[in-house]
Amino acid sequence: MTSQPTPASQPTPSRPDRTAGAIETVFRMESPRIIAGVTRVVRDVGIAEELAQDALVAALEQWPRDGVPDNPGAWLMTTARHRAVDLVRRRENYARKLAEIGRTLPEAAAPPEEPADPDDIDDDLLRLVFTACHPVLSTEARTALTLRLLGGLTTAEIARAFLVPEPTVAQRIVRAKRTLATKNVAFEMPYGPDREARLGSVLDVIYLIFNEGYAATAGDDWLRPSLCEDALRLARVLTALMPKEPEVHGLTALLELQASRTAARTGPSGEPVLLRDQNRSRWNRMLIARGFAALGRAEATSGGAPGPYLLQAAIAACHAHAYSYEETDWSRIATLYGLLAARSPSPVVELNRAVAVSMAKGPAEALALVDALAGDPALRDYHLLPSVRGDLLARLGRAPEARAEFERAASLTRNERERELLLRRAAEQP
């Protein structure tokens, strides 16, 4: 900084110019791109991650001594890729030697030309996204690997976010990398008929991460905002990488709009505040505006055939447009849930449609829809079914039945905060 500092604010001394902390910051920012770029060379995300770490170690040794390169990200990338190319060459030499004695190893990819083109890096990043969310992996492995490789979270951070022991997460990640290697999962973008399903899998992983933060399935916190933010960042990255995909814009719009309510969703002591009771002046207008913009892009690219994320974003937009719960366009929401049910039928969608119908047409009509779901095995232990049913019964003046439903819902939820809320509602019944 060359401006004249006032005596009150001296420039922060930093000798050498970048501390180890600042180098690690640069590395964390660049690591998804580095891992992606290196995976293209070595075809193995585990090895790529190790080579990226090696580049960090090299930076920690060299930068404080020789000064910081003008483009630290490019330095890390080039260093990691050089090591990758060396490794591939060593492998090839080894394979040649084996061949001389009559044994073979799988063909290694030819090392790419230097330096990396930014567009190539974007493509590599997308390949990494599709690899981390590959269907050969379990859902748990996909979320852990995505947060690790693309979200830049440490194993400890992932473990904290999902309330599981750190060794469990570490194991999951190791096994996931091994599965990708043993199943010879190609480091490529899916084309052809399974592309849509593969993209759907990526979007589902991001949505799952968001939801775990938005309505934690277990534990004492109602909300874990950091997970929501990690998911939202992944969605924003994907939007920039795949600007022609309506469902990517749809997912981003949905998450921006849902995240806009974060501040209003908890009360002073961390208790959940339901949509109808939220102070809407606390909804974040910037996120709402971003959500609307993303929804517009989703609609513009969808060619009039809205996918499930676009439809859910359109529903979230109905809430965002309303200044109060009563002013919400419930009949439009019910219509959108109808479209969603036709496009990807599920009992949970049907349950949400019932809630919208109860607001648009009254609780009696909605109760018929909910009762039709009562026997669905998928909802047998889903706490929101008795919770919604209890709400409808309470509105119909059937207090004893409502109380029983709220108590049943409380016994089913694994979230402490939600249990308290449901028991309170049970106790409120006259």
Add this chain to the structure above:
Amino acid sequence: MPRFLTLIRIDEKNAPAEGPSPELMERMGKLLEEITKAGVMLDTAGLTPTSDGSRVTWEGGQLSVTDGPFTESKEVIGGYSISQCKDKAEAIEWAKRFLSLHEDYWTITAEVRQITED
């Protein structure tokens, strides 16, 4: 992940009269693309000179409006960005990258401020 408001402060009296060079604009465009693709940038814009601006002040129970330019301020806000970063170190790193795009004859300060989350 906290959000940050980064205020770009320039000395209007000594800033290049013709504004940013075409080369600088191109470098800024590239960086903006990079920061957007990193999922970090929420909003950013440059501001017109303070000669177009006004200050509205409330003091001693009285309102007053002062039209620009704000000649008594050595540095005025020339632009801003709102970003969402893992921590302040990351926000500072992006600010450094933005500043170092400029030619040596610029004197420019990025003030990185965290936005309070309620």
